[in-house]
Amino acid sequence: EKQIMPHVGKYHRVDKNTVSIVNGSDFHSVFCDPFALSVFVDFCQRLQPDIINLAGDVSDFYLISSYSKDPSRLIKLQQEIDYVKKIILFKLRVACPEAEINFFIGNHEWRLFKYLASEAPGLASLD
Numbered sequence: 001e002k003q004i005m006p007h008v009g010k011y012h013r014v015d016k017n018t019v020s021i022v023n024g025s026d027f028h029s030v031f032c033d034p035f036a037l038s039v040f041v042d043f044c045q046r047l048q049p050d051i052i053n054l055a056g057d058v059s060d061f062y063l064i065s066s067y068s069k070d071p072s073r074l075i076k077l078q079q080e081i082d083y084v085k086k087i088i089l090f091k092l093r094v095a096c097p098e099a100e101i102n103f104f105i106g107n108h109e110w111r112l113f114k115y116l117a118s119e120a121p122g123l124a125s126l127d
Helices: 034-047 077-095 107-123
Strands: 021-024 051-055 100-104
Touching: 021 034, 034 077, 077 100
Parallel strands: 021 051, 051 100
Antiparallel strands: none
């Protein structure tokens, strides 16, 4: 019976003159697959990349989408922001304390910018 061994040590940098970059995207905050997120964070922790690019749609902002809403998917906006901060960003920072983390805006983050432009007073209580 063949046992699948973890990739421990397999991705450690030998050449310190190179820059390692990890890209992740489309987590969609609370709608993220927890297993997929744990694999991403684990990979980052093992590699200890110099740069982690979060390339869009880390958040979802379904509540302020212009599309029809499925009532079972509605969540408070502050809860979603807190989830991204505490579950995604914090875990990455703990796993990779020295990494530069870049947050790129995707179309789902753009929803918040569009909403802020038209409904800013309604967002006064957000952290």
